[in-house]
Amino acid sequence: MANGPVLLIGTRKGAWMLTGDAQRGTWRETEPMFLGHIVHHAVLDPRDHRTLLLATRTGHLGPTVFRSQDLGQTWTEASRPPAFAAGDPLERSLRAVFWLSPGHAEEAGVWYAGGSPQGLFRSEDGGDTWAPMAGWNDHPNWPAWAEWPEEGTPDGSMLHSVCIDPRDPAHLYLGLSAGGVFETVDGGSDWAPLNAGSVAAFLPDEEPEYGHDPHCIRLHPLQPDRLYQQNHCGIYRMDRPEGRWVRVGDNMPTEVGDIGFPIELHPRDPDTAWVFPMDGTDVWPRTSPDGRPAVYVTRDAGESWARRDAGLPERAWLTVKRQAMTLDDSHPVGVYFGTTSGEVWASADEGDSWNQIASHLPEIYAVEFADPVDRSS
Amino acid sequence: MKVRIPTPLRSYTDQQAVVEAEGATVDEVLVDLDRQHPGIRFRMVDEQGRLRPHMKVFVNADMVRALDTPVTDADEVTIMQALSGG
Numbered sequence: 001m002a003n004g005p006v007l008l009i010g011t012r013k014g015a016w017m018l019t020g021d022a023q024r025g026t027w028r029e030t031e032p033m034f035l036g037h038i039v040h041h042a043v044l045d046p047r048d049h050r051t052l053l054l055a056t057r058t059g060h061l062g063p064t065v066f067r068s069q070d071l072g073q074t075w076t077e078a079s080r081p082p083a084f085a086a087g088d089p090l091e092r093s094l095r096a097v098f099w100l101s102p103g104h105a106e107e108a109g110v111w112y113a114g115g116s117p118q119g120l121f122r123s124e125d126g127g128d129t130w131a132p133m134a135g136w137n138d139h140p141n142w143p144a145w146a147e148w149p150e151e152g153t154p155d156g157s158m159l160h161s162v163c164i165d166p167r168d169p170a171h172l173y174l175g176l177s178a179g180g181v182f183e184t185v186d187g188g189s190d191w192a193p194l195n196a197g198s199v200a201a202f203l204p205d206e207e208p209e210y211g212h213d214p215h216c217i218r219l220h221p222l223q224p225d226r227l228y229q230q231n232h233c234g235i236y237r238m239d240r241p242e243g244r245w246v247r248v249g250d251n252m253p254t255e256v257g258d259i260g261f262p263i264e265l266h267p268r269d270p271d272t273a274w275v276f277p278m279d280g281t282d283v284w285p286r287t288s289p290d291g292r293p294a295v296y297v298t299r300d301a302g303e304s305w306a307r308r309d310a311g312l313p314e315r316a317w318l319t320v321k322r323q324a325m326t327l328d329d330s331h332p333v334g335v336y337f338g339t340t341s342g343e344v345w346a347s348a349d350e351g352d353s354w355n356q357i358a359s360h361l362p363e364i365y366a367v368e369f370a371d372p373v374d375r376s377s
Numbered sequence: 378m379k380v381r382i383p384t385p386l387r388s389y390t391d392q393q394a395v396v397e398a399e400g401a402t403v404d405e406v407l408v409d410l411d412r413q414h415p416g417i418r419f420r421m422v423d424e425q426g427r428l429r430p431h432m433k434v435f436v437n438a439d440m441v442r443a444l445d446t447p448v449t450d451a452d453e454v455t456i457m458q459a460l461s462g463g
Binding site for chain 2: 058059060061062064077079081083084085086087088091092093094
């Protein structure tokens with residue numbers, strides 16, 4: 001079993017791992033796991049460096065979660081996978097487990113799963129058994145927040161970006177595509193929208209209370225009052241308790257714009273974040289603007305952005321989905337992203353230069369950095 | 378009775394194409410199948426008791442959608458799925 005860092009790759013047709021050496025200079029591609037299965041997300045528990053969960057389905061079979069304790073050598077299916085309550089008055093059934101988030105550092109074994117439709121599910125035993133979170137799923141406003149039953153987004157609605165306040169395990173944020181950003185301060189019994197300041201340009205009222213389309217939300221672990229989001233309508237930062245999103249994407253070059261799917265935060269610097277812009281003009285190609293792929297980085301909390309494209313193709317029509325960008329915690333930070341055209345790109349110098357470390361994979365849905373060894377001591 | 382298992386579900390039956398299960402209705406057969414091969418039913422039937430899209434169940438030569446369709450030990454249940462996509 002590898003003891004170096006790994007990248008967990010989820011694709012439309014299976015999962016792969018890239019195993020790296022200690023210097024993250026060379027990466028080796030494993031044989032496929034769950035070949036032919038749709039893998040929306042694969043995440044290693046950062047608390048025990050051991051429990052690996054994988055959210056999967058096929059085009060025909062229902063959604064489920066598999067678990068591994070040996071970095072993918074053997075897998076066991078969750079004995080009670082995420083599902084809406086039987087007899088649900090809205091008759092919802094889960095199509096996909098779209099998102100996995102390990103719980104609070106002090107709640108060993110707790111995980112959250114986001115679904116499509118936009119249910120929220122919780123496990124307290126490392127992902128073996130899951131229960132629907134009634135405070136969210138059965139909230140009287142859920143049908144309005146989740147746009148039930150229309151589900152306007154092309155691949156179906158999805159709940160994502162479950163963010164946990166490191167100071168308080170009962171304080172969570174989540175994102176709905178579409179629906180907006182929501183917050184609970186009581187462990188999920190009650191929820192409220194948190195969208196002031198963000199735009200929903202696709203609605204008649206461009207600043208409604210909810211109905212927005214956050215693509216990816218991140219909370220900074222060292223400054224938990226600071227949130228960032230890459231939204232369908234721009235890049236935003238929020239500093240609590242003010243609770244208003246500021247469109248820092250307005251500081252991006254006009255010809256590039258501030259539309260994209262992922263956003264990732266430097267693990268030690270709350271002012272540094274990376275995005276991968278895409279073309280959100282006309283009919284929304286969602287490819288690199290003008291076919292010139294680049295990562296953009298801010299070092300001043302979004303006040304300015306710098307292009308980082310050394311090593312990337314001069315012309316390429318790349319798309320990077322919301323789970324498909326990740327960071328390691330090295331010095332300097334490694335940045336990684338996977339494309340829908342099956343390539344994985346890595347930068348060992350915080351985005352200054354890029355190398356392709358995998359290609360010819362199926363459409364990539366998720367890339368997560370994982371370290372099977374606790375190197376903190 | 379005999380239950381025929383399609384290839385996508387044989388990871389639950391140790392790759393057996395035909396297994397035995399009991400029940401007085403199709404759903405009871407699927408519940409018994411799940412008792413013997415944990416997890417297999419939820420891949421076919423959602424949490425509201427509905428057969429998932431693309432999943433098909435035949436009792437002998439007849440396709441059934443109603444899971445409360447009665448069956449006897451003399452029947453043969455065939456689980457199939459419509460393969461689609463690329």
